[in-house]
Amino acid sequence: MSDKLFSVSDQNVLITGGSRGIGRAIAEGFAARGARVLICSRSQDSVDTAVREMTAAGLSITGLTCDVSHPEQIRTAVEKAIEQLEHIDTLINVAGVNRRQRAETFTVEDFDFILDTNLRGAFLMSLEVGRHMIERSSGTQINVESLNTWMPLKGVLPYAMSKFGMQGMTRGLALEWGRHGIRVNSLAPGFVLTDLTKKLWADPTMQAWNEANAPLGRLAQPEDMIGTAVFLASQASAFMTGQTLYVDGGFSSGWSWPIPLV
Numbered sequence: 001m002s003d004k005l006f007s008v009s010d011q012n013v014l015i016t017g018g019s020r021g022i023g024r025a026i027a028e029g030f031a032a033r034g035a036r037v038l039i040c041s042r043s044q045d046s047v048d049t050a051v052r053e054m055t056a057a058g059l060s061i062t063g064l065t066c067d068v069s070h071p072e073q074i075r076t077a078v079e080k081a082i083e084q085l086e087h088i089d090t091l092i093n094v095a096g097v098n099r100r101q102r103a104e105t106f107t108v109e110d111f112d113f114i115l116d117t118n119l120r121g122a123f124l125m126s127l128e129v130g131r132h133m134i135e136r137s138s139g140t141q142i143n144v145e146s147l148n149t150w151m152p153l154k155g156v157l158p159y160a161m162s163k164f165g166m167q168g169m170t171r172g173l174a175l176e177w178g179r180h181g182i183r184v185n186s187l188a189p190g191f192v193l194t195d196l197t198k199k200l201w202a203d204p205t206m207q208a209w210n211e212a213n214a215p216l217g218r219l220a221q222p223e224d225m226i227g228t229a230v231f232l233a234s235q236a237s238a239f240m241t242g243q244t245l246y247v248d249g250g251f252s253s254g255w256s257w258p259i260p261l262v
């Protein structure tokens, strides 16, 4: 039996960063539940590959290129998305980049590279789609934050700042747009195996650290993010807005001692 409360089958969904990793898994998760999904990312190749593979699997999915660090590309992409889909019910801001180094070594170029995609890009995308949702008096937006929103990790300061900013944006837009029938929430993944992180997690020291500290005892797969994204887009979360849901295997619940318990 399909449950209408959790259904996204009548939705048109736009997903930035939908060609790989978490965005792609979420795109597949929505399409597999009957949603019409449009993904975008910077590289034509990665969009084409994702669309080809998902279409071959029988999913309803289209794609276009859009680098969210370029405001004019956001405007064009949203125009095309509305042309293709007629309207957008749910926007999911997944596109994100990172650089890991000591705080004092970050340059203006590093800072702009990270913030222009993770924060300014998501903000301008939210506004562009938000204006369309305001006209329709309906819509849902989901922003992909990080465990860094809860507590910054050493070595990724501009990234952590971008995710803190994204949480502010989620709350602020929720406040302003609730009266337009638009809900804005965030999904904050823990440690997920993707292109962004696979080099880091190939290190045995990192693996041992995760094994010792992860409450659920494993890294996440991108598919672990689907359920929460579907929930936040569906009627099941109809009275939730401005919230960040951590999908982190328990990491944000607290700390662990480095010695065994007696």
Ligand code: NAP
Pocket (backbone or CB within 6 Å): 016, 017, 018, 019, 020, 021, 022, 023, 040, 041, 042, 043, 044, 046, 047, 066, 067, 068, 069, 094, 095, 096, 097, 117, 121, 144, 145, 146, 147, 188, 189, 190, 191, 192, 193, 194, 195, 196, 197
């Ligand atoms: P990923 O595997 O590197 O995928 C990133 C996706 O974003 C790709 O589709 C990429 O495609 C697209 N993208 C990157 N920059 C873009 C831009 N300027 N404009 C449009 N698309 C862009 O990364 P991921 O691990 O799935 O991460 C996805 C999101 O989850 C990010 O926001 C990240 O901060 C967040 N997150 C990840 C983890 C983790 O452990 N992996 C944990 C917490 C949060 P193109 O290369 O074609 O542009």
